[in-house]
Amino acid sequence: xxxxxxxxxxxxxxxxxxxxxxxxxxxxxxxxxxxxxxxxxxxxxxxxxxxxxxxxxxxxxxxxxxxxxxxxxxxxxxxxxxxxxxxxxxxxxxxxxxxxxxxxxxxxxxxxxxxxxxxxxxxxxxxxxxxxxxxxxxxxxxxxxxxxxxxxxxxxxxxxxxxxxxxxxxxxxxxxxxxxxxxxxxxxxxxxxxxxxxxxxxxxxxxxxxxxxxxxxxxxxxxxxxxxxxxxxxxxxxxxxxxxxxxxxxxxxxxxxxxxxxxxxxxxxxxxxxxxx
Amino acid sequence: xxxxxxxxxxxxxxxxxxxxxxxxxxxxxxxxxxxxxxxxxxxxxxxxxxxxxxxxxxxxxxxxxxxxxxxxxxxxxxxxxxxxxxxxxxxxxxxxxxxxxxxxxxxxxxxxxxxxxxxxxxxxxxxxxxxxxxxxxxxxxxxxxxxxxxxxxxxxxxxxxxxxxxxxxxxxxxxxxxxxxxxxxxxxxxxxxxxxxxxxxxxxxxxxxxxxxxxxxxxxxxxxxxxxxxxxxxxxxxxxxxxxxxxxxxxxxxxxxxxxxxxxxxxxxxxxxxxxxxxxxxxxxxxxxxxxxxxxxxxxxxxxxxxxxxxxxxxxxxxxxxxxxxxxxxxxxxxxxxxxxx
Amino acid sequence: xxxxxxxxxxxxxxxxxxxxxxxxxxxxxxxxxxxxxxxxxxxxxxxxxxxxxxxxxxxxxxxxxxxxxxxxxxxxxxxxxxxxxxxxxxxxxxxxxxxxxxxxxxxxxxxxxxxxxxxxxxxxxxxxxxxxxxxxxxxxxxxxxxxxxxxxxxxxxxxxxxxxxxxxxxxxxxxxxxxxxxxxxxxxxxxxxxxxxxxxxxxxxxxxxxxxxxxxxxxxxxxxxxxxxxxxxxxxxxxxxxxxxxxxxxxxxxxxxxxxxxxxxxxxxxxxxxxxxxxxxxxxxxxxxxxxxx
Numbered sequence: 001x002x003x004x005x006x007x008x009x010x011x012x013x014x015x016x017x018x019x020x021x022x023x024x025x026x027x028x029x030x031x032x033x034x035x036x037x038x039x040x041x042x043x044x045x046x047x048x049x050x051x052x053x054x055x056x057x058x059x060x061x062x063x064x065x066x067x068x069x070x071x072x073x074x075x076x077x078x079x080x081x082x083x084x085x086x087x088x089x090x091x092x093x094x095x096x097x098x099x100x101x102x103x104x105x106x107x108x109x110x111x112x113x114x115x116x117x118x119x120x121x122x123x124x125x126x127x128x129x130x131x132x133x134x135x136x137x138x139x140x141x142x143x144x145x146x147x148x149x150x151x152x153x154x155x156x157x158x159x160x161x162x163x164x165x166x167x168x169x170x171x172x173x174x175x176x177x178x179x180x181x182x183x184x185x186x187x188x189x190x191x192x193x194x195x196x197x198x199x200x201x202x203x204x205x206x207x208x209x210x211x212x213x214x215x216x217x218x219x220x221x222x223x224x225x226x227x228x229x230x231x232x233x234x235x236x237x238x239x240x241x242x243x244x245x246x247x248x249x250x251x252x253x254x255x256x257x258x259x260x261x262x263x264x265x266x267x268x269x270x271x272x273x274x275x276x277x
Numbered sequence: 278x279x280x281x282x283x284x285x286x287x288x289x290x291x292x293x294x295x296x297x298x299x300x301x302x303x304x305x306x307x308x309x310x311x312x313x314x315x316x317x318x319x320x321x322x323x324x325x326x327x328x329x330x331x332x333x334x335x336x337x338x339x340x341x342x343x344x345x346x347x348x349x350x351x352x353x354x355x356x357x358x359x360x361x362x363x364x365x366x367x368x369x370x371x372x373x374x375x376x377x378x379x380x381x382x383x384x385x386x387x388x389x390x391x392x393x394x395x396x397x398x399x400x401x402x403x404x405x406x407x408x409x410x411x412x413x414x415x416x417x418x419x420x421x422x423x424x425x426x427x428x429x430x431x432x433x434x435x436x437x438x439x440x441x442x443x444x445x446x447x448x449x450x451x452x453x454x455x456x457x458x459x460x461x462x463x464x465x466x467x468x469x470x471x472x473x474x475x476x477x478x479x480x481x482x483x484x485x486x487x488x489x490x491x492x493x494x495x496x497x498x499x500x501x502x503x504x505x506x507x508x509x510x511x512x513x514x515x516x517x518x519x520x521x522x523x524x525x526x527x528x529x530x531x532x533x534x535x536x537x538x539x540x541x542x543x544x545x546x547x548x549x550x551x552x553x554x555x556x557x558x559x560x561x562x563x564x565x566x567x568x569x570x571x572x573x574x575x576x577x578x579x580x581x582x583x584x585x586x587x588x589x590x591x592x593x594x595x596x597x598x599x600x601x602x603x604x605x606x607x608x609x610x611x612x613x614x615x616x617x618x619x
Numbered sequence: 620x621x622x623x624x625x626x627x628x629x630x631x632x633x634x635x636x637x638x639x640x641x642x643x644x645x646x647x648x649x650x651x652x653x654x655x656x657x658x659x660x661x662x663x664x665x666x667x668x669x670x671x672x673x674x675x676x677x678x679x680x681x682x683x684x685x686x687x688x689x690x691x692x693x694x695x696x697x698x699x700x701x702x703x704x705x706x707x708x709x710x711x712x713x714x715x716x717x718x719x720x721x722x723x724x725x726x727x728x729x730x731x732x733x734x735x736x737x738x739x740x741x742x743x744x745x746x747x748x749x750x751x752x753x754x755x756x757x758x759x760x761x762x763x764x765x766x767x768x769x770x771x772x773x774x775x776x777x778x779x780x781x782x783x784x785x786x787x788x789x790x791x792x793x794x795x796x797x798x799x800x801x802x803x804x805x806x807x808x809x810x811x812x813x814x815x816x817x818x819x820x821x822x823x824x825x826x827x828x829x830x831x832x833x834x835x836x837x838x839x840x841x842x843x844x845x846x847x848x849x850x851x852x853x854x855x856x857x858x859x860x861x862x863x864x865x866x867x868x869x870x871x872x873x874x875x876x877x878x879x880x881x882x883x884x885x886x887x888x889x890x891x892x893x894x895x896x897x898x899x900x901x902x903x904x905x906x907x908x909x910x911x912x913x
């Protein structure tokens with residue numbers, strides 16, 4: 001007899017340093033049965049844990065189209081992330097999930113998609129982005145606007161290069177003024193401003209936005225100006241969570257359990273919630 | 278189900294019989310000057326002529342702290358073990374109706390969408406013998422939340438002492454029926470229903486406080502932002518109200534380590550604590566205390582009701598009695614209901 | 620008595636000398652209790668009361684931890700002599716300066732924590748323990764005084780409660796506290812009611828490392844209660860609020876008094892009397908005893 005809080009065991013198969021304090025872990029289920037049966041959808045999250053340090057909530061930032069492993073990306077800020085940082089290839093990580101809702105990728109078929117991300121909030125976007133790119137012919141134009149404070153704060157730099165080379169994806173990368181390096185070849189400016197300049201068409205399009213609250217706050221009016229209605233703007237809420245399964249009462253906003261009805265919400269859905277995120 | 282009768286001096290015998298049958302009996306008991314629900318090894322330890330325990334009965338099914346798994350790295354690789362999910366057959370004797378009623382209210386959160394087996398298994402192993410109230414104070418307001426001092430909600434068997442001293446035995450659930458069958462000799466067949474009704478009326482008359490909770494909810498529904506909340510700025514941000522509450526159920530999941538081994542634990546937590554919602558970035562969606570207190574009220578009287586159709590409160594009044602700064606939950610509701618009227 | 624207080628509060632608010640008066644008011648549902656209230660409107664000063672049921676130490680609302688109360692503006696506080704001791708300590712610890720605050724002192728002959736025991740008459744039986752040897756029945760500092768000056772109790776603290784504890788063997792003492800702490804539910808009412816527990820991030824909430832486990836078991840409960848007591852040694856003014864608010868009745872003031880006695884004996888110092896005095900645990904002297912460092 002087990003219970004809902006028991007994690008699966010996963011092994012770290014690869015560690016990729018993204019920035020001086022941000023890291024990606026590639027993880028594989030120890031149990032073969034789970035490895036075979038596990039599936040998730042882009043936008044869902046999990047509780048990743050180090051035994052002795054605790055659990056931490058991250059979006060699964062790999063694509064559901066990749067069957068052999070999952071990935072998470074984290075910044076070293078607290079107790080659990082510091083413990084995760086100390087782990088090495090081959091070490092064990094606990095995993096519960098997948099939890100929560102997802103980006104309705106099926107509904108995006110035949111549409112133009114604009115992905116907008118800021119800083120460490122690229123990972124939740126990156127899973128759904130790869131999901132769409134892996135099924136490239138099902139979608140129309142794919143535009144990515146990604147910005148960070150400085151060049152060294154950009155995550156997935158190796159993938160940014162790949163996006164730039166591809167002709168079926170258009171990438172606009174930017175860093176905040178002052179965050180550029182001498183050889184920086186991207187834009188300089190805040191994400192909302194750069195998005196407004198890039199002005200992707202809102203016709204037959206959806207926008208997916210993830211970033212710090214301040215970025216979201218200034219990006220939403222730009223999207224409105226570009227013609228995106230609130231029901232076509234998707235984002236994720238990053239409320240603090242503990243159980244992930246609608247019990248512990250931490251992520252509630254009014255009667256909404258962000259861990260169950262979220263973390264993916266449209267701007268329309270978010271606007272009727274009390275401002276507790 | 279058939280009613281039965283228990284002799285006026287039958288409660289100690291009932292407890293001793295249950296213990297003899299090998300059951301774990303939990304009853305109000307006095308330890309170190311604190312009246313609390315605890316396991317008793319004989320009827321002599323039980324205190325049944327009482328008002329309310331300071332802490333509620335929720336910890337019988339939702340302990341203050343419980344291991345959800347154990348881990349051990351002394352052998353190099355981490356070994357992870359789930360806890361034993363074998364919970365002993367438990368009978369709670371003498372829970373007041375406001376304590377008993379919290380259990381079916383908590384069932385909603387711990388079983389919606391998926392079951393928290395740590396809760397449900399304990400709950401299944403627990404039979405509740407409720408006891409109709411004989412006292413109340415001005416913080417009691419159970420009758421305002423659809424309950425009463427002689428309500429059967431959450432009790433498997435409810436005992437009500439009649440004027441002649443005997444207990445009227447109401448068997449409420451199948452679980453109660455099973456237990457009553459086992460206690461056949463103590464419970465005499467048949468009961469004086471009119472005396473029960475009279476005792477019920479007398480018990481209900483004890484609760485004089487009356488709040489229009491549905492009117493209050495109507496106001497709460499569209500007053501997330503209101504000056505009223507700021508008037509409770511005196512809230513100190515402790516968790517006394519939530520921890521003594523029979524229905525507050527927020528918890529944390531943390532790892533506790535000793536040397537190379539330890540446990541992942543489910544520990545009580547409280548929305549009134551400042552760090553409850555704080556993000557890793559330092560951003561706190563509920564940045565000042567009155568917003569945290571507002572969450573407690575709205576969760577109980579608006580959100581839970583919207584979500585599960587029941588109010589997250591049994592009107593026991595513990596939070597008001599124990600608030601260090603005298604914030605009275607019924608008064609908060611009265612203020613809300615009053616604002617709705619004006 | 621309440622009338623004189625209300626007149627002072629009204630004048631302070633009307634003249635704009637303060638923006639908020641922190642005082643006690645009635646609990647509607649229970650006439651035996653009072654509670655803290657924040658009065659910002661001169662027309663609402665009628666809600667202020669002063670009687671032996673006014674047990675709360677309101678100094679807790681003056682610290683930097685209560686930013687929302689501070690945002691209301693300059694405060695006047697209604698304070699008993701023992702509360703003023705806490706205010707003195709907070710000034711000493713630079714939480715605010717004396718000029719930032721108007722103190723409406725109340726002359727006090729004792730308070731009754733179980734308000735139902737006070738029905739107009741203060742007696743040896745109903746008066747709180749802390750009042751038995753009170754030497755601050757008239758507050759040591761105030762800007763306005765409500766009531767006539769009251770002389771201090773003509774007896775010195777006999778530490779009877781502490782001595783009774785000390786007479787036990789170490790083993791008995793250990794068992795005693797283990798039994799007491801066992802039922803701690805970690806609600807932190809003691810901390811939140813304490814004027815001196817103003818840390819922005821309490822050690823109990825820190826996770827890197829986690830010094831005190833949040834689980835409610837004997838190991839963690841002992842750690843929490845002992846660490847809090849140690850942190851208050853030489854600072855606690857023995858107002859007894861922690862003990863009064865504890866929902867499970869742990870005799871926390873006894874623990875704090877044990878340490879206060881240690882500080883009194885070892886350093887000849889008692890907290891809350893002099894805002895200029897160097898606090899014993901925040902003062903270094905070369906001739907300090909260092910024999911305990913090994």
